[in-house]
Amino acid sequence: MEHNSSIYREYLRILEQELVPAFGCTEPIAIAYAAALAAQTLGERPDRLLVEASGNIIKNVKSVIVPNTGGMKGIQAAAAAGVVSGRPEDKLELLEGLTEEQRGEIRDYLQTADIRIQKAGGCRTFDLTVTVWAGNREARVRIADSHTNVVLVEKNGEILRTAGTDEEGSQAEAKSSxxxxxxxxxxxxxxxxxxxxxxxxxxxxxxxxxxxxxxxxxxxxxxxxxxxxxxxxxxxxxxxxxxxxxxxxxxxxxxxxxxxxxxxxxxxxxxxxxxxxxxxxxxxxxxxxxxxxxxxxxxxxxxxxxxxxxxxxxxxxxxxxxxxxxxxxxxxxxxxxxxxxxxxxxxxxxxxxxxxxxxxxxxxxxxxxxxxxxxxxxxxxxxxxxxxxxxxxxxxxxxxxxxxxxxxxxxxxxxxxxxxxxx
Incomplete structure (x- = not known):
């Protein structure tokens, strides 16, 4: 294959996009990432969360330990860990730096916050929306099709970001070759x-x-x-x-x-x-x-x-x-x-x-x-x-x-x- 050809560059891009580090099972980490990004968008620690997840995500989060949480399992634990981490910029590695003090915060937060789970509608196999509230203030993040593909960020009804599909579109186009x-x-x-x-x-x-x-x-x-x-x-x-x-x-x-x-x-x-x-x-x-x-x-x-x-x-x-x-x-x-x-x-x-x-x-x-x-x-x-x-x-x-x-x-x-x- 010619090294200066477009298909050669596409194959390299596929490797760079697909072979990335992750800390823990990727479905609970995706929930943690969405929750962290929603809390950051809200600008304060929320007291209520709604996690709407497609069935496949629910299936894959149900029985695995959320990493660096001291053995906690499940969607609520993943969402709480994301909020406490406060590091959405680290994406699939955002829980790696959790401290013992933060693990205690997660346990406390699970006792005080109202975290609810709902099965997402539609036919996407990977569909995740996390909505957070503090009083009457609200923020929402939606991730679709893959673990870090953010397609919506919203705060108090104002859309801040939509259809973040440029990277994913390029990836799909490359993979089709x-x-x-x-x-x-x-x-x-x-x-x-x-x-x-x-x-x-x-x-x-x-x-x-x-x-x-x-x-x-x-x-x-x-x-x-x-x-x-x-x-x-x-x-x-x-x-x-x-x-x-x-x-x-x-x-x-x-x-x-x-x-x-x-x-x-x-x-x-x-x-x-x-x-x-x-x-x-x-x-x-x-x-x-x-x-x-x-x-x-x-x-x-x-x-x-x-x-x-x-x-x-x-x-x-x-x-x-x-x-x-x-x-x-x-x-x-x-x-x-x-x-x-x-x-x-x-x-x-x-x-x-x-x-x-x-x-x-x-x-x-x-x-x-x-x-x-x-x-x-x-x-x-x-x-x-x-x-x-x-x-x-x-x-x-x-x-x-x-x-x-x-x-x-x-x-x-x-x-x-x-x-x-x-x-």
């Missing part, structure tokens, strides 16, 4: 200096939380169970460390991660198994970077048609990306990579998302396992072909079918999951 052929071309020809900073940060952050998850007890300890049951072969270790990172993140570990497609779990899944394989194989820095480019961009490509939030588990897209990156590290070229993608999607595309919680780690382990199996199937002359269920001839046709399944076919599933979870 993604294809497996373009991804592999970009990954194999990219100047390493152009991607080094963003990938180094991903390696540092995501391996740190994976190692933390392996050292200590978090959640269901899926990583430790895998190693104890199956040994420390790299195929197991790759799954175990990714699962451990998720277990830590879902259960209160106060370390940041670099996300992918708006998700920290997906960010861990696309990176940790690839890094673990690179270390096992003695791969050089260049090989690792190029493998991570394939993994990250494949996952983003798969998610763009599905949407940020869905009943379709995002670990599947990320595990598919990891399989593609591992295929490259094991000597695979374009054909091996795309057949790994198809074989993986044919296997585990039925995994549902029932919110962010401890079982995400087990789903990650399954998705990464499917990605690795997908590569070894093709290497041994086996593959799923056109007509095998949702598989169609051509990798992009299969990806389009998966997008349709996750975006359209699982809407009713999404509603049923939410009804089951919240009664």
């Amino acid at each position: 993604l294809s497996m052929e373009g991804i592999v071309d970009f990954a194999l020809t990219a100047r390493l200096d152009d991607v080094k900073q963003v990938l180094d940060r991903q390696i540092e952050y995501n391996m740190a939380i994976a190692e933390e998850g392996m050292k200590h007890a978090y959640g269901a300890n899926v990583g430790k169970v895998l190693l104890a049951a199956y040994g420390d072969d790299v195929k197991i270790r790759a799954r175990a460390k990714a699962a451990a990172g998720s277990d830590a993140r879902m259960n209160g570990c106060e370390l940041p991660v670099v996300i992918n497609s708006g998700s920290g779990n997906q960010g861990i899944t696309v990176s940790v198994p690839v890094i673990e394989y690179a270390r096992e194989l003695g791969a050089g820095e260049e090989q690792l970077y190029r493998a991570l480019l394939i993994s990250n961009l494949t996952a983003i490509h798969l998610k763009e048609g599905i949407g940020r939030l869905s009943a379709y588990c995002g670990a599947v897209s990320a595990g598919t990306g990891a399989g593609a990156g591992i295929a490259y590290l094991l000597g695979g070229g374009y054909e091996e990579i795309i057949h790994t993608v198809v074989n993986t999607l044919a296997n585990v595309s039925g995994i549902v998302c029932d919110g962010a919680k401890a079982s995400c780690a087990a789903k990650i382990a399954s998705a990464v396992d499917a990605g690795i199996l997908g590569y070894y199937m093709y290497r041994n002359g086996q593959e799923f072909v056109d007509g095998d269920g949702i598989v169609k001839k051509g990798v992009e046709s299969t990806i389009a079918n998966v997008a349709r399944l996750g975006r359209d076919g699982m809407r009713d599933t999404d509603r049923e999951i939410l009804d089951i979870m919240i009664g």
Whole structure:
């Protein structure tokens, strides 16, 4: 790919926009961010809050710990933490600097403030509005489609900002140019200096939380169970460390991660198994970077048609990306990579998302396992072909079918999951 071409610059922009740090599960952090921005707009600490959130946001906030709050869970805790933090400029990292004194303030604030929750209307899977009041003064912030895409800021009925979609519009336009052929071309020809900073940060952050998850007890300890049951072969270790990172993140570990497609779990899944394989194989820095480019961009490509939030588990897209990156590290070229993608999607595309919680780690382990199996199937002359269920001839046709399944076919599933979870 020509380095001065528009598509090369678009691919770089996708990486810069998607691979960003986040402190804690991104849905509660989005609520905290909206609440912090609303309180800042109001100009004083509110005594009442209304959080209107789409079902997928409610689903993903219900069971995870809000980071740096001393173990608090839920939408009210996330909103209160955002108000107390007072740092909306830090976006998805705004809770990282909370002090012990502020944690006490959050607990007190939850006792005194009236914080109400309401399911948002409309059909957007990611829709969040936080309205705050102090006396008869009011401010409102709305975020739509992705975690930091502010589309409305309002104070006392006066609109201060609307349709903050310039960045998101550019992002959507850039992502529409993604294809497996373009991804592999970009990954194999990219100047390493152009991607080094963003990938180094991903390696540092995501391996740190994976190692933390392996050292200590978090959640269901899926990583430790895998190693104890199956040994420390790299195929197991790759799954175990990714699962451990998720277990830590879902259960209160106060370390940041670099996300992918708006998700920290997906960010861990696309990176940790690839890094673990690179270390096992003695791969050089260049090989690792190029493998991570394939993994990250494949996952983003798969998610763009599905949407940020869905009943379709995002670990599947990320595990598919990891399989593609591992295929490259094991000597695979374009054909091996795309057949790994198809074989993986044919296997585990039925995994549902029932919110962010401890079982995400087990789903990650399954998705990464499917990605690795997908590569070894093709290497041994086996593959799923056109007509095998949702598989169609051509990798992009299969990806389009998966997008349709996750975006359209699982809407009713999404509603049923939410009804089951919240009664």
